[in-house]
Amino acid sequence: MTVDDFKYHIATMTLSPLSIQPIPYQGSKRALAPRICSLFPDSVPTLYEPFAGSAAVTLFAATHDLADRFVIGDSYTPLIDLWALIIDTPGELSDRYAALWHGQFENPSHFNDVRAEFNESSDPVLLLYLVARCVKNAVRFNRRGHFTQSADKRRTGMKPDRVTRTAHAVSRLLKGRVSLFRGDFRDCVQNAAASDLIYMDPPYQGTTYGTDKRYAAGLERERLIDGLHNFDARGVPYILSYDGQMGEKIYGEPLPDTVDADHLALHAGRSSQATINGRSDETIESLYVSRSLNAGTADIYKSRPVQDRLFA
Numbered sequence: 001m002t003v004d005d006f007k008y009h010i011a012t013m014t015l016s017p018l019s020i021q022p023i024p025y026q027g028s029k030r031a032l033a034p035r036i037c038s039l040f041p042d043s044v045p046t047l048y049e050p051f052a053g054s055a056a057v058t059l060f061a062a063t064h065d066l067a068d069r070f071v072i073g074d075s076y077t078p079l080i081d082l083w084a085l086i087i088d089t090p091g092e093l094s095d096r097y098a099a100l101w102h103g104q105f106e107n108p109s110h111f112n113d114v115r116a117e118f119n120e121s122s123d124p125v126l127l128l129y130l131v132a133r134c135v136k137n138a139v140r141f142n143r144r145g146h147f148t149q150s151a152d153k154r155r156t157g158m159k160p161d162r163v164t165r166t167a168h169a170v171s172r173l174l175k176g177r178v179s180l181f182r183g184d185f186r187d188c189v190q191n192a193a194a195s196d197l198i199y200m201d202p203p204y205q206g207t208t209y210g211t212d213k214r215y216a217a218g219l220e221r222e223r224l225i226d227g228l229h230n231f232d233a234r235g236v237p238y239i240l241s242y243d244g245q246m247g248e249k250i251y252g253e254p255l256p257d258t259v260d261a262d263h264l265a266l267h268a269g270r271s272s273q274a275t276i277n278g279r280s281d282e283t284i285e286s287l288y289v290s291r292s293l294n295a296g297t298a299d300i301y302k303s304r305p306v307q308d309r310l311f312a
């Protein structure tokens with residue numbers, strides 16, 4: 001199989017439902033990871049994912065040996081603490097999660113109690129339970145950084161045996177070849193070299209401004225652009241997921257031409273919200289890819305550059 005054949009293969013495959021994903025995180029790039037990873041160069045010494053969340057791209061890349069080493073970073077410290085438990089002590093994490101999960105059948109206010117305790121202690125095992133059990137697996141925070149999302153009354157959250165299976169699998173996959181980073185994306189990638197690769201999935205403009213505080217921290221557009229200029233100057237290649245379009249509605253302004261990247265459209269399928277509302281709007285996500293990666297000319301990539309069609 002040639003490299004191009006292999007890239008075509010992963011560009012068109014989908015992940016099985018049994019794939020390893022120990023953190024169920026709304027906004028995960030799990031479904032898009034095969035297509036995003038099809039743009040990787042042939043050899044990547046270190047893949048940086050500084051807005052990791054549930055790190056779907058890192059997990060896909062590691063499963064398919066698309067990089068030698070990995071850096072998982074996020075500014076939300078409890079999430080990186082959770083990654084540390086998954087990788088270093090998956091057994092202890094699984095046991096504690098199982099105890100928490102079973103507790104919900106004995107106490108009607110269990111979720112709210114766990115949430116209050118988490119907002120005091122920032123214990124990462126409690127965070128996993130809250131993320132797994134909350135509405136749409138969608139974390140929400142108030143201005144003080146407290147977790148505010150409610151319990152999903154129709155579901156009981158990820159089953160303990162699934163946590164056990166996925167946490168052990170991820171630990172086996174990443175232990176010894178991953179570093180964790182707590183803090184801002186620019187500090188996370190400080191040591192990235194021109195042979196490395198950065199994949200970024202920051203909070204989108206629509207979730208950073210206004211009242212919808214989706215993550216513990218948003219990211220101002222100017223800081224992101226500043227970071228991209230810095231990576232361009234250092235010659236460090238990157239792939240960035242940022243904003244896009246749902247049906248007729250365009251989210252966020254395109255990044256300026258001073259950013260040295262091709263702007264591609266990634267067809268992400270029908271939005272679940274549109275389906276609920278009886279519409280068939282397609283979600284199209286923007287992908288900015290460093291020009292040095294030649295994504296604009298990659299014929300394995302089915303989508304044409306966005307500026308030709310959508311955001312002209």
Ligand SMILES: C[S@@+](CC[C@H](N)C(=O)[O-])C[C@H]1O[C@@H](n2cnc3c(N)ncnc32)[C@H](O)[C@@H]1O
Pocket residue numbers: 025027028029030050051052053054055056057073074075076079183184185186201202203204215216217218219
């Ligand atoms: C859209 S989510 C990433 C989802 C991820 N791609 C996945 O597969 O689950 C964005 C993440 O960026 C983090 N974040 C926000 N601002 C940040 C910053 N300045 N530096 C690093 N991480 C940040 C948030 O805590 C959140 O986990």
